[in-house]
Amino acid sequence: MSDKLQKIIEERGPIKKIGVLGMGYVGIPAAALFADVDKFEKVLGFQRNSASSGYKIDMINAGESPLKGEEPGLEDLLRKVTGSNKFECTPDFSRIAEMDAVTLAIQTPFENPTDLIPDFGALIEGIRNVGRYLTPGTLVVLESTITPGTTNGMAKEILEEESGLIAGEDFALAHAPERVMVGRLLRNIQEHDRIVGGIDNTSTERAIELYSPVLTKGKIIPMTSTAAEVTKTAENTFRDLQIAAANQLALYCESMGINFYDVRAGIDSLKGEGITRAILYPGAGVGGHCLTKDTYHLERGIEIAGKTPLDYPENADSIYVLARKVNDFMPNHMFKLTEDALASVGKSVKGSKIAMLGWAFINDSDDARNPPSEPLYDLLIEAGAEVRIHDPHVLDYPNVTIEKDLNAVVDGADVIAILTGHSDYFKLNPADIKTTMGKDKPVIIDGRNVVDPTKFIDSGFVYRGIGRGDVN
Missing domain, CATH: 3.40.50.720 (NAD(P)-binding Rossmann-like Domain)
Known part of the structure; x- marks a missing residue:
C-alpha cells in the first residue's frame, strides 16, 4: 500500500x-x-x-x-x-x-x-x-x-x-x-x-x-487486478465450454438416432448433496461479444501474465480452444442439416430459397454482435442459395438486408432455418407457414428447439433439428 x-x-x-x-x-x-x-x-x-x-x-x-x-x-x-x-x-x-x-x-x-x-x-x-x-x-x-x-x-x-x-x-x-x-x-x-x-x-x-x-x-468480491481479469475471462470461457459440451452431445445423439432432450432430462434428474450435473442446451452456434473471444484473452494471459512455464500435457490441445472450435462449427452443421433435408426431397442448396429466421445471437434482443447466423448465411450464399432474413428486433446489419415482414420472408421459401429463439418463432403455425411457403415438401431446420417436430412433420414438413436424432 x-x-x-x-x-x-x-x-x-x-x-x-x-x-x-x-x-x-x-x-x-x-x-x-x-x-x-x-x-x-x-x-x-x-x-x-x-x-x-x-x-x-x-x-x-x-x-x-x-x-x-x-x-x-x-x-x-x-x-x-x-x-x-x-x-x-x-x-x-x-x-x-x-x-x-x-x-x-x-x-x-x-x-x-x-x-x-x-x-x-x-x-x-x-x-x-x-x-x-x-x-x-x-x-x-x-x-x-x-x-x-x-x-x-x-x-x-x-x-x-x-x-x-x-x-x-x-x-x-x-x-x-x-x-x-x-x-x-x-x-x-x-x-x-x-x-x-x-x-x-x-x-x-x-x-x-x-x-x-x-x-x-x-456483494463486492475483492482480489488482485490479475485475478479479476482471469475471473472474468474464465467465467465466460467456462460457459462456452458448457455450451460446447451440450453441442457435442447433441451431435452424438443425432448420430445415434436419439433425442438429446430426453438425455438431458435424464442427466438433470440426478440431484442430491454433492451432485452437480448441470448441462446447458445445444444450438445453432454461439454469438455475442464475450463468449466468442474471451477464451482467447484467457489463453493469451499465459503469455502476458505468466510467471512460470505452464505445466500441461505435452502437445495436447487446450480444452477451451477446442470448445471454441466446436461452437464455431455449429453453423456448418446447420448447413449440413439443410443440405441433407433438401436432398431428401430431391433438391439441392443451389437455387433453393432459404428463409432465415433470426439474426440476433440472443432471443428477443437486437444484439447482433458476431451472430452465428452470419457464417450460415455466407455458406448458403456461397452454395448458390437465395436467402432472405427475418428478425423482429435487428434494424440493420452491414451487407445484409433484414426484413420485418415474416410472411414476406417465408413466402415461396423451400426452407425455413431458425437461428434465434425469438418469442415470435415459438408461435409459428405449421399449417399457415406451409400455405405461405407454397411447397408440397417444405423443409424446416430448427437450430434452437423452437418448434414441435411432431406438429410440423404431421403437417407435411421435412424436419431437421439440432440434437433431434429421433426425428431427423
Missing part, C-alpha cells in the same frame, strides 16, 4: 464525480445507475462525436436510450437522471480532469483469434484520453474484458506515460469487469456480485467505494 496515494485520496475526499467512457451496452446503464446514487453528485458519459455513434450524445441527453431491444427500466432511469441534471453525455474529454473516478467500458475484440492478438485500438485510445487529463488521486477502473496482465501492464504504462503520474502512488488503478446480459442490464449490475481488483490495496478500497452504493443484492 502506498502511503502517498492514501494521503492524496484522503485529502481529495469521497468520490463525488464519475466519468464513464464507452456509451454502449455496459456504459450507459452503469452511468445511469451511478447517477441515481444520492452520494454521487455528477456523472459524465464520454462519447466521441463520430459519424457512426455521435447520435448517442443527443439521444442520451434527451433521456432516450440508443440501445434497441427490451431493457426494462433503462429509459425511465435515463429520463430521471438526465432530467435532474445528474447525468450528461459529452464529447469533451478534457472534462475527465473534473472527475474523481473514471471507468472504461470499451469493446476488446479479436480480429484474428489464431494469432492471439486482440484489437485493443479503441481501448488504448480511451486509456490515452484518460491519461491526458488525469489528476492526482483519481481512480481509473477498466471494466472491459481484457487479457490477464493488462491492467497492471499496458494500461498502467499508458496512463503513466500520458499523465506523468505514477499508478499506486499518484492515482488508483483497478479492474472491475462487467457481468451483464442484454435484456437485463440494470438488474445484472445491481444484483450480480462485483469483482473488484486493484493493483494495490488502496486502489482496491477506492474501487469498492465506487461500486458498493450501486449494488442491491450483489
Whole structure:
C-alpha cells in the first residue's frame, strides 16, 4: 500500500464525480445507475462525436436510450437522471480532469483469434484520453474484458506515460469487469456480485467505494487486478465450454438416432448433496461479444501474465480452444442439416430459397454482435442459395438486408432455418407457414428447439433439428 496515494485520496475526499467512457451496452446503464446514487453528485458519459455513434450524445441527453431491444427500466432511469441534471453525455474529454473516478467500458475484440492478438485500438485510445487529463488521486477502473496482465501492464504504462503520474502512488488503478446480459442490464449490475481488483490495496478500497452504493443484492468480491481479469475471462470461457459440451452431445445423439432432450432430462434428474450435473442446451452456434473471444484473452494471459512455464500435457490441445472450435462449427452443421433435408426431397442448396429466421445471437434482443447466423448465411450464399432474413428486433446489419415482414420472408421459401429463439418463432403455425411457403415438401431446420417436430412433420414438413436424432 502506498502511503502517498492514501494521503492524496484522503485529502481529495469521497468520490463525488464519475466519468464513464464507452456509451454502449455496459456504459450507459452503469452511468445511469451511478447517477441515481444520492452520494454521487455528477456523472459524465464520454462519447466521441463520430459519424457512426455521435447520435448517442443527443439521444442520451434527451433521456432516450440508443440501445434497441427490451431493457426494462433503462429509459425511465435515463429520463430521471438526465432530467435532474445528474447525468450528461459529452464529447469533451478534457472534462475527465473534473472527475474523481473514471471507468472504461470499451469493446476488446479479436480480429484474428489464431494469432492471439486482440484489437485493443479503441481501448488504448480511451486509456490515452484518460491519461491526458488525469489528476492526482483519481481512480481509473477498466471494466472491459481484457487479457490477464493488462491492467497492471499496458494500461498502467499508458496512463503513466500520458499523465506523468505514477499508478499506486499518484492515482488508483483497478479492474472491475462487467457481468451483464442484454435484456437485463440494470438488474445484472445491481444484483450480480462485483469483482473488484486493484493493483494495490488502496486502489482496491477506492474501487469498492465506487461500486458498493450501486449494488442491491450483489456483494463486492475483492482480489488482485490479475485475478479479476482471469475471473472474468474464465467465467465466460467456462460457459462456452458448457455450451460446447451440450453441442457435442447433441451431435452424438443425432448420430445415434436419439433425442438429446430426453438425455438431458435424464442427466438433470440426478440431484442430491454433492451432485452437480448441470448441462446447458445445444444450438445453432454461439454469438455475442464475450463468449466468442474471451477464451482467447484467457489463453493469451499465459503469455502476458505468466510467471512460470505452464505445466500441461505435452502437445495436447487446450480444452477451451477446442470448445471454441466446436461452437464455431455449429453453423456448418446447420448447413449440413439443410443440405441433407433438401436432398431428401430431391433438391439441392443451389437455387433453393432459404428463409432465415433470426439474426440476433440472443432471443428477443437486437444484439447482433458476431451472430452465428452470419457464417450460415455466407455458406448458403456461397452454395448458390437465395436467402432472405427475418428478425423482429435487428434494424440493420452491414451487407445484409433484414426484413420485418415474416410472411414476406417465408413466402415461396423451400426452407425455413431458425437461428434465434425469438418469442415470435415459438408461435409459428405449421399449417399457415406451409400455405405461405407454397411447397408440397417444405423443409424446416430448427437450430434452437423452437418448434414441435411432431406438429410440423404431421403437417407435411421435412424436419431437421439440432440434437433431434429421433426425428431427423
